Amino acid sequence: MEKELKRLVRILKGEYALLWILTLLLAGLYECEILPQGLLAGNAQAEYIMQVASILLTVCLIPLSLRIFSLSLTRYVTGLPLPKALKSYRRWSEVRIALLLTASLINLSAYYWTMDTTGLLCAGMVIIASLFCIPSKERLLNELHLSDISNPDE
Template structure:
């Protein structure tokens, strides 16, 4: 079981790293590729719709991703055996990061396509919220209430 815990921890760290690398890649592409930057900057209607969608997405996804994981942890994961709990923990951790990635993608697209700072603010809010989800073996053990002494 120890090896499975370490494997899940490494996998979640890799997913978290990819989350940040994709966000950085979007910024690098936005800053270096001029062909799509500001493509819809003059279109007021599209800008308004994109800003509204971005704000609503950030307002919904950030609290839902954080609270949903806590709820699932308390009501679903705690009620199953340890191997199943580890599988569910890994799955819901990835779902949580995916929910946080949606406003990042839409926010940066809104920022670069419409040149709207509201998009980048929403993306930064989601990126900041992801700092509350940094994975690690100690965190996994704490959230699943696994004692190292009991396992040995």
């Protein structure tokens, strides 16, 4: 069981690192001018729509990604047998990371398309929110109420 837990944590850490890598890669592509910047700059209506979309996306997806995970844990995952609980925990962790990644990439694109800092601030909020999702073995054990597995001597 210990081996499965370590494997799951390693996978989740890799997926979490992918969130940061893809976000930094997109920013790098825009900064190196591989992807075009300022596509919507100067178009007031398009800038307004992108800013509002960025704000709404951030306001909706950050709480959703954090809350849906905790609700799934309390209502569903903790009642499952351990092998199924680990699979479900992984799936809900991936959903949470995907929601944050989507918001991050869209907000960064909105920033570079409009050259207005609203998208950058929203992307920053998403990245800061992702710090509340850092996977670790201790967190996994705590959230699945498996603290007795980690310390069999106690």
